[in-house]
Amino acid sequence: DQQVKQNSPSLSVQEGRISILNCDYTNSMFDYFLWYKKYPAEGPTFLISISSIKDKNEDGRFTVFLNKSAKHLSLHIVPSQPGDSAVYFCAARRINTGTASKLTFGTGTRLQVTL
Amino acid sequence: EAGVAQSPRYKIIEKRQSVAFWCNPISGHATLYWYQQILGQGPKLLIQFQNNGVVDDSQLPKDRFSAERLKGVDSTLKIQPAKLEDSAVYLCASSFPGLALRNEQFFGPGTRLTVL
Numbered sequence: 001d002q003q004v005k006q007n008s009p010s011l012s013v014q015e016g017r018i019s020i021l022n023c024d025y026t027n028s029m030f031d032y033f034l035w036y037k038k039y040p041a042e043g044p045t046f047l048i049s050i051s052s053i054k055d056k057n058e059d060g061r062f063t064v065f066l067n068k069s070a071k072h073l074s075l076h077i078v079p080s081q082p083g084d085s086a087v088y089f090c091a092a093r094r095i096n097t098g099t100a101s102k103l104t105f106g107t108g109t110r111l112q113v114t115l
Numbered sequence: 116e117a118g119v120a121q122s123p124r125y126k127i128i129e130k131r132q133s134v135a136f137w138c139n140p141i142s143g144h145a146t147l148y149w150y151q152q153i154l155g156q157g158p159k160l161l162i163q164f165q166n167n168g169v170v171d172d173s174q175l176p177k178d179r180f181s182a183e184r185l186k187g188v189d190s191t192l193k194i195q196p197a198k199l200e201d202s203a204v205y206l207c208a209s210s211f212p213g214l215a216l217r218n219e220q221f222f223g224p225g226t227r228l229t230v231l
Contacts, residue, residue: 004157034219043119043206043222044158089157102171103220105157 003027004092006106013113019077021109023090026071030092034103035064035075038087047088048075080113087111117141119223121207127229133195136226140188140209146170148220149182149192150206158206164190197230204228 005024013019023033031052036044050057050064050073057064063076077084090106120139128134140147145166150158161180163171166187175182179198184190194201204227208220 006157009155036222041224043208043224045222046219049219091157102160102163103158105159107155107157 002107003030004090004104004106006088006090006109008109009107010110010112013080013111015082015113015115016079019075019080019084019111019113021075021077021088021090021111023073023075023106024071025073025092027092027094027104028071029094030104032093033064033066033073034091034093035062036089036091036105038089038108044089077111080111082113082115085111085113119207119209119221121205121223121226123226124224125227125229127231128197129231130199131196133193134197134228135194136192136205136207136228138190138192138207138223140190140207141211141221144209144211144221145187146210147184147190148208148210149190150208152204152206152225154203161192194228197228199230202228202230 003026034049035047037047038044048059048062048064050066055066061077066073087108087110089108091103093103119141122137126134147164149161151161152158161175162182164184167184180194182192204225206225207223210220
């Protein structure tokens with residue numbers, strides 16, 4: 001049962017343009033969402049997060065949007081840079097459980113930023 | 116600040132053999148996680164420790180996998196005996212209690228296991 005889904009396995013964007021990565025979830029008990037970025041042969045690194053009480057969180061070139069009614073979130077990168085080329089994982093957490101910090105990850109989207 | 120350390124980085128074994136992975140979390144991080152990432156999938160939590168106690172091991176195949184975190188610092192994950200489907204990257208992560216709300220986990224580089 002894939003509770004966090006990233007339906008686009010790959011995305012190619014030109015440098016300077018906007019990259020939009022999408023993520024859908026099915027569990028309405030999720031209340032905190034994170035994006036991680038992963039380069040080859042490295043572990044994932046935290047990028048940006050959003051609480052379910054918000055609909056937008058911005059950090060520099062990265063913005064995450066949350067649509068709770070649609071159970072959908074997206075990561076916008078603008079402008080995209082070649083160094084952004086990586087695999088991006090969406091992750092979700094259920095709060096107020098015995099394992100409050102347990103994350104459920106999506107399958108990832110490989111972003112390639114071309115020159 | 117030193118990151119999460121893992122060893123070995125790569126391991127190739129034959130099925131039915133045993134293997135062990137080691138993780139040293141960031142100093143002061145009380146929570147430690149082991150994830151399994153199969154090719155083309157996202158990381159899946161195997162076990163979570165809070166200090167030296169197990170918080171969640173619901174997805175750990177306990178008939179062949181075991182993990183310990185003696186003294187609440189380093190941790191080892193063992194597979195005995197290994198199966199072909201255990202081929203994956205095993206990621207260790209840690210987090211500081213003060214960051215629990217943001218749930219920012221810091222990941223090590225992982226150990227790539229190939230079972231032949």
